[in-house]
Amino acid sequence: xxxxxxxxxxxxxxxxxxxxxxxxxxxxxxxxxxxxxxxxxxxxxxxxxxxxxxxxxxxxxxxxxxxxxxxxxxxxxxxxxxxxxxxxxxxxxxxxxxxxxxxxxxxxxxxxxxxxxxxxxxxxxxxxxxxxxxxxxxxxxxxxxxxxxxxxxxxxxxxxxxxxxxxxxxxxxxxxxxxxxxxxxxxxxxxxxxxxx
Amino acid sequence: xxxxxxxxxxxxxxxxxxxxxxxxxxxxxxxxxxxxxxxxxxxxxxxxxxxxxxxxxxxxxxxxxxxxxxxxxxxxxxxxxxxxxxxxxxxxxxxxxxx
Numbered sequence: 001x002x003x004x005x006x007x008x009x010x011x012x013x014x015x016x017x018x019x020x021x022x023x024x025x026x027x028x029x030x031x032x033x034x035x036x037x038x039x040x041x042x043x044x045x046x047x048x049x050x051x052x053x054x055x056x057x058x059x060x061x062x063x064x065x066x067x068x069x070x071x072x073x074x075x076x077x078x079x080x081x082x083x084x085x086x087x088x089x090x091x092x093x094x095x096x097x098x099x100x101x102x103x104x105x106x107x108x109x110x111x112x113x114x115x116x117x118x119x120x121x122x123x124x125x126x127x128x129x130x131x132x133x134x135x136x137x138x139x140x141x142x143x144x145x146x147x148x149x150x151x152x153x154x155x156x157x158x159x160x161x162x163x164x165x166x167x168x169x170x171x172x173x174x175x176x177x178x179x180x181x182x183x184x185x186x187x188x189x190x191x192x193x194x195x196x197x
Numbered sequence: 198x199x200x201x202x203x204x205x206x207x208x209x210x211x212x213x214x215x216x217x218x219x220x221x222x223x224x225x226x227x228x229x230x231x232x233x234x235x236x237x238x239x240x241x242x243x244x245x246x247x248x249x250x251x252x253x254x255x256x257x258x259x260x261x262x263x264x265x266x267x268x269x270x271x272x273x274x275x276x277x278x279x280x281x282x283x284x285x286x287x288x289x290x291x292x293x294x295x296x
Contacts, residue, residue: 003201008290011211015284018215018235025234026220080262083230085269087223193233 026084027143028191032184033074039181041067046173053169056119096137103133120168124161127176128154149183199285204252206283209237210245214280217255217272225258225269246270254279 003011045063049056107129111122131150138146156175160168205214212235217226226234232242249255254276258269272280 003206003287003290005290008287011206011208012284012287012291014208014211015215018212019219021234022216022219022226025230083227084220085225086221 024187024191025193026086027141027145028187029078029082029084031143031146032188032192033078034071035180035184035187037070037074037184038067039177039179039184041070041177042180043173043177046169046177050167050169050173053119056123060123099137100133103129120161120165123168123172124157127157127172131157145183145187149179153179199282199289201286202279202283204248204254205280207245209235209241210249211283213242213245213249213270214254214272214276217270218277218280220272222277223271225271228257228268228270231270249276252276252279 041063045059048059052059107126110129111117111125114125117125131154134153135147135150138144138148138150153176156179157172160171160175164171205211213231216231216234220226228242228246231237232239235242237245246255246257250257253273256271256273258271260267260269
């Protein structure tokens with residue numbers, strides 16, 4: 001078969017394009033439902049805290065329990081519907097789960113060392129520590145949207161903490177909840193369906 | 198010296214193989230999803246898969262998920278090797294013409 005230089009260049013470009021498209025579609029298949037879920041939960045929890053600040057601890061504990069349980073149900077449901085089956089994916093999933101649990105454990109250890117802290121400090125600390133985990137995971141998996149999302153939420157948290165203190169919860173509902181939800185939706189619509197940017 | 202693989206070189210089959218080798222070893226993609234992702238028709242994808250299957254590059258697995266029939270496509274070890282050799286051959290052509 002006679003393949004010209006132009007043919008070869010075109011074919012390699014097509015290969016790269018398809019690989020990028022497939023990687024995005026696979027990443028979105030796994031992460032978009034969870035991002036949508038957690039974005040909505042965070043937005044609801046921050047809005048509720050802004051309105052009933054005295055119940056902040058109860059609201060966030062309830063959000064964490066609902067989020068973990070709903071996340072497990074969603075993962076179980078989407079696992080059956082996923083268009084991708086990867087035997088190695090389950091092992092990686094377990095390692096990712098272990099990473100999150102150890103990060104949460106360390107957050108609790110640090111929080112007990114750092115007491116006394118006010119509610120806003122605790123919240124900003126948990127969110128930025130969670131986003132640190134997100135950035136590390138993004139770098140590890142070469143899923144760079146996670147790195148950008150982690151940096152954007154961290155920046156929004158710091159801006160709310162230092163510059164918009166009286167409206168911190170409302171600001172976080174829109175930025176943190178909104179950014180996570182919007183990323184999940186974007187991945188679902190663009191990456192999952194078509195592998196597009 | 199790597200050689201061009203005539204079966205893989207066809208544009209639609211090159212896309213199919215590229216999508217499948219992106220997955221980790223043992224990973225498979227749903228037929229309908231692959232069709233949508235690559236913007237191919239049912240018949241077109243089916244025909245190209247038949248060619249790839251005949252060459253031993255892919256396996257088609259029919260299964261039931263929640264009582265609904267699903268078809269998953271998996272690339273074989275032979276398919277991965279052939280794809281890698283084909284890519285190496287394409288790179289050689291480009292490299293050769295640049296010398």
